[in-house]
Amino acid sequence: MKIMIADDHELFRDGLRHVLEQLDGEVEIAEASDYPQALAKAQSEPGINIVLLDLAMPGMPWVEGLQSLRQILPASVPVIILSASDDRRHVLQAVNLGAAGFIPKTSSSRVMLSALKLVLSGGVYLPPALLEPSSEPSSLDHAMGGAGDASFLTPRQREVLVLLGQGKSNKEIARVLQLAEGTVKLHVTAILKALNVNNRTRAVVAASQMGLTGDTADLR
Numbered sequence: 001m002k003i004m005i006a007d008d009h010e011l012f013r014d015g016l017r018h019v020l021e022q023l024d025g026e027v028e029i030a031e032a033s034d035y036p037q038a039l040a041k042a043q044s045e046p047g048i049n050i051v052l053l054d055l056a057m058p059g060m061p062w063v064e065g066l067q068s069l070r071q072i073l074p075a076s077v078p079v080i081i082l083s084a085s086d087d088r089r090h091v092l093q094a095v096n097l098g099a100a101g102f103i104p105k106t107s108s109s110r111v112m113l114s115a116l117k118l119v120l121s122g123g124v125y126l127p128p129a130l131l132e133p134s135s136e137p138s139s140l141d142h143a144m145g146g147a148g149d150a151s152f153l154t155p156r157q158r159e160v161l162v163l164l165g166q167g168k169s170n171k172e173i174a175r176v177l178q179l180a181e182g183t184v185k186l187h188v189t190a191i192l193k194a195l196n197v198n199n200r201t202r203a204v205v206a207a208s209q210m211g212l213t214g215d216t217a218d219l220r
Helices: 010-020 035-044 062-072 088-096 109-120 137-144 155-165 170-177 181-195 200-209
Strands: 002-006 028-032 048-053 079-083 101-104
Touching (some): 002 010, 062 079, 155 170
Parallel strands (some): 048 079, 079 101
16 A cells, blocks of 8 residues: 655654554555645656645645645545644545545544544544534535535434444444445435535535534434
8 A cells, every 4th residue: 555645844743654554454655845846756756545634734735735745646646635724624624625534633543543544444534523503504605515405314314314424434434334345335325415425535524514514223
């Protein structure tokens, strides 16, 4: 597995490299210290499986950098924001621009590894503080592009959405609900359409804002 670490602090990159060595299997690390380097390596390094990206890097504004990186990388390669900033607006904007998750730099190595494993399995990791109901619905609506209405979902789709809201992968959802993974994929597609979002990360945010991140037993 090849992971690209894009961060302008060498000490942090060194520390993260040691954390990533605890992942199962052989891990190859590519490093970048600014946005131009990150974009160049995204084009030249074959087989990158995941990118850990610090928002505040030299070279260009982070919005432009993330957009450019997302355009270069295949859609199947997740870009995880790993930042010291926990500004809710920045997190939501990054999700809106295609980030597959957000891990605060203050997280423990155990949390970081668990979050990475979750994302690599197709799930989503967002900081717990983001999943708390927001007192600023207008800013959320702007970031999400206008969330849809969960009332149009079937009971089963609402169960799937609860588990999406917990960041679970399709495989984990299938196991919890005792469904075929293909059936879960169909439900997820229907949910994204109903909520007017285009990826599961944004569905997680929408689910959290609707209060659908609790126990699936509550919906049965």
